[in-house]
Amino acid sequence: MPDTAENQAKEQPRRRQARGERRIAQLLEAAATVFCNTGYTAASTNAIAREAGVSPGTLYQFFPNKEAIAIELGDRLMHEMRDTYGEALAPIDPATTLEAAVGAAVDRFISFNCDHPVFFALMHGPDIPGRIAEEHDALHVTLLARIEELLSSLLPDASPADLSRTAHMCLGLYKAGLELVLGHEGAEQEAYIQELKNVLVRYLEPLTGGRAGREEASSRRTP
Template identity: 60%
Template structure:
């Protein structure tokens, strides 16, 4: 059998190196925030020289954009899974659980997402724009879900409820990620779900046309 062509081997090594640098960047962004991070810190975290880093990325912004693109795509996948699981016949606590679980799991796997997307205004404009598009997509999906659950709400109130629900989730995720993994984090996740149910239940249940209160 002939050996694998050298260009393909070089490409595979390059992909592994890029993944290594992005993982290091994610760790640095989580620890220091984007603004305080530097290419030297990322290179040290990756255990490579700055020169090696510059072979793949010209600056910190390029690293952040590549990392942001990958995280945003994974977030879109998590969002799609979340709403695919939204069975409107479920009791509200189970519905909240089904929708939140993929989103919580994504953020726990990728703590750099909140550090990069919800950080200061210093993040590259492209990341901010794409994150805003993901936010608007999520808001529209939540709006549609609330419309199905509470058709009596007018469009303005429905939009406010959807925005508030997302705000509760965002604030709760900050607390979830700050909690140590294990029992403490599990308890914080349960509190986030409970807070969302308690907010939504009085708004939705009375408007379920003839349906018993859940």
């Protein structure tokens, strides 16, 4: 079974050499760096190429434009996230406290964000602030899907519209918290993480109708 010109034709779309794959990785890494340093909007393809140590032409051999880089980067991040934290983002054990579940989720998300700072830069992506453009933003779509998935086990009675809205809220709150978390260090950072958890737990708790909240997790109570 020699690899003659004939049998190559089958897999045309991805006849890529190992070097190419390496370059792509290298370019994505460079893009991550640049996105982090300057933000997505201000990042330039030339800067990415320069950071990667290649010529602009090389970049365009693998990506048709800046957005494609962001998309691919987002895709890889989502995959890495899935690989790292398992298919079901949080297969909530009914015995788990809301507090524990949210705490674990937030911890994982934050840890992931610390490992992959681009994630944050991409979340504040190409859109004009105020114009939410989820359709074009696979990252958001995927994240929202995962959060909805997670929430649906917590809020089994919620209508789809409510579920979607709650997911949007959670993601927004998380992003807001993350910004603060990343903006601080040490004990203060820890404090912000705790605050973020508090926010989410307290926001969600009344919605769960007692489920997963058997132990009355938050500080408040007065039956």
